[in-house]
Amino acid sequence: MKIQNYINGEFENPIEDNWLENYNPAIGVVYGRLPNSTTEDVEKAYQAAATAFLSWSQTTLEERSKVLSKIADLILDKIQFLAAAESKDNGKPISLATEIDIPRAAANFQFFANAITQFSSEAHESIGMNAVNFTLRQPLGVVGCISPWNLPLYLFTWKIAPAIAAGNCVVAKPSEITPMTAYLLGEICTEAGLPKGVLNIVHGLGNTTGEAIVAHPNIKAISFTGGTKTGAYIAKVAAPMFKKLSLELGGKNPNIIFEDCNYEKMLATTVRSSFTNQGQICLCGSRILVEDKIYDQFKKDFVQRVSELIVGNPSAENTNIGALVSKAHLEKVKSYIDIAEAEGGKILFGGNKVVVKGSENGYYLLPTIIEVSDNKCKLNQEEIFGPVVTIMSFKSDAEALQLANDSKYGLSATLWTNNLNRTLQFSKQLQTGIVWVNTWMLRDLRTPFGGQKDSGVGREGGFEALRFFTESKNICIQYE
Ligand code: NDP
Numbered sequence: 001m002k003i004q005n006y007i008n009g010e011f012e013n014p015i016e017d018n019w020l021e022n023y024n025p026a027i028g029v030v031y032g033r034l035p036n037s038t039t040e041d042v043e044k045a046y047q048a049a050a051t052a053f054l055s056w057s058q059t060t061l062e063e064r065s066k067v068l069s070k071i072a073d074l075i076l077d078k079i080q081f082l083a084a085a086e087s088k089d090n091g092k093p094i095s096l097a098t099e100i101d102i103p104r105a106a107a108n109f110q111f112f113a114n115a116i117t118q119f120s121s122e123a124h125e126s127i128g129m130n131a132v133n134f135t136l137r138q139p140l141g142v143v144g145c146i147s148p149w150n151l152p153l154y155l156f157t158w159k160i161a162p163a164i165a166a167g168n169c170v171v172a173k174p175s176e177i178t179p180m181t182a183y184l185l186g187e188i189c190t191e192a193g194l195p196k197g198v199l200n201i202v203h204g205l206g207n208t209t210g211e212a213i214v215a216h217p218n219i220k221a222i223s224f225t226g227g228t229k230t231g232a233y234i235a236k237v238a239a240p241m242f243k244k245l246s247l248e249l250g251g252k253n254p255n256i257i258f259e260d261c262n263y264e265k266m267l268a269t270t271v272r273s274s275f276t277n278q279g280q281i282c283l284c285g286s287r288i289l290v291e292d293k294i295y296d297q298f299k300k301d302f303v304q305r306v307s308e309l310i311v312g313n314p315s316a317e318n319t320n321i322g323a324l325v326s327k328a329h330l331e332k333v334k335s336y337i338d339i340a341e342a343e344g345g346k347i348l349f350g351g352n353k354v355v356v357k358g359s360e361n362g363y364y365l366l367p368t369i370i371e372v373s374d375n376k377c378k379l380n381q382e383e384i385f386g387p388v389v390t391i392m393s394f395k396s397d398a399e400a401l402q403l404a405n406d407s408k409y410g411l412s413a414t415l416w417t418n419n420l421n422r423t424l425q426f427s428k429q430l431q432t433g434i435v436w437v438n439t440w441m442l443r444d445l446r447t448p449f450g451g452q453k454d455s456g457v458g459r460e461g462g463f464e465a466l467r468f469f470t471e472s473k474n475i476c477i478q479y480e
């Protein structure tokens with residue numbers, strides 16, 4: 001299977017004819033290749049985008065909205081095909097790709113198809129000065145979108161949809177580890193009638209292709225989702241050019257459980273928030289903090305539920321935990337498990353790789369629960385981004401809050417309680433961009449999405465995304 005760049009509406013080989021290998025993590029074999037693009041490919045994509053911008057930025061909102069809706073419809077029409085492709089490329093269970101990843105990619109386009117028709121700006125009458133101010137919100141021009149491998153089409157489209165809805169043209173790069181559905185999106189855009197050059201998809205490595213996008217002097221903004229270290233590096237490259245940046249980075253999210261919660265719902269949701277997508281979601285609740293009164297009960301029940309999860313080939317309908325995305329990532333996750341005991345942790349469940357019958361060379365790991373007692377340990381401070389959670393107990397609200405905030409990350413937190421005062425106290429004081437109370441990963445696309453501290457800067461979602469992808473200009477008119 002040969003993946004090509006999508007530039008100016010055409011599929012093309014990379015200029016230097018250099019290629020990378022694409023792996024199927026479920027069986028650990030190469031099943032295709034993708035362009036190892038260079039600065040020249042990025043330049044070509046930029047030129048196409050810059051030319052397309054002249055007309056795309058002048059299309060009516062209805063026209064843009066119609067094309068975005070059409071893309072959403074086509075994604076849903078091809079849901080089985082795209083879900084199978086995503087599952088094969090990433091290792092995620094086919095059920096997850098079918099129920100979450102692909103429908104959400106369609107929803108991203110549909111949401112911004114609607115949102116752009118409602119987007120408006122403010123006017124301020126300067127009373128006593130005979131003046132009226134209004135704010136023009138104009139598209140930025142050519143923007144860059146760079147996305148990670150964990151939710152490939154879901155996160156790729158989360159950036160592209162608002163960018164083009166707002167009238168920009170895009171040079172985008174998916175993760176080199178999971179390029180397949182981004183490639184397929186090119187065909188869908190052509191079929192939907194998206195004009196040539198509005199979206200250009202360039203494949204390649206982060207530190208060459210990705211960096212060429214970030215360093216391009218005329219690409220006005222970068223929307224990036226990925227690791228914190230990469231985000232910091234991108235900020236350094238982009239800062240001297242004063243680019244607009246939206247950085248959605250790593251997380252080490254607390255899942256805080258109080259005795260007074262709805263126990264059954266909490267338990268079922270905690271299994272999901274720990275291990276969905278093999279724990280490879282930035283929002284997973286990887287630090288489970290449990291009130292001491294129910295700690296022993298929780299420990300027993302949680303281990304029992306997790307032991308029932310089926311680790312298997314992602315294409316099997318009953319698989320709960322598929323393959324990790326790559327061999328390198330599997331080894332990285334395993335290296336954290338290997339230091340657990342030296343750090344004073346106790347493995348309550350899992351801890352080992354799994355050999356799946358018929359897929360012996362795939363990258364499988366048992367869901368792993370580690371009991372820890374010191375929040376300063378690496379397992380609790382570093383993002384593992386795999387099927388590994390820690391659990392520890394707390395005695396009071398103050399201790400729970402202190403533990404939850406004792407992290408350099410600040411993406412999301414989940415709180416399980418039925419106490420209203422506690423809910424509001426925690427909601428106010430948790431240092432995270434998102435707080436879920438008695439639920440997890442319930443997303444309303446109108447809400448601002450993003451993190452505090454090392455989890456990033458800027459917010460995506462809803463009008464926040466449309467504000468990011470536009471420049472506001474104050475027009476002040478005095479009348480006589
Ligand atoms: P990386 O930071 O390694 O990569 C993300 C993207 O950036 C990839 O497309 C990558 O390309 C590219 N890239 C890498 N280096 C550069 C560079 N110097 N310049 C420009 N682009 C570059 O993250 P992962 O793909 O490993 O994704 C996992 C991380 O993403 C986790 O930390 C996770 O928490 C975070 N994440 C955050 C989310 C959020 O909303 N806050 C949501 C989902 C994930 P390539 O793959 O080719 O290296």
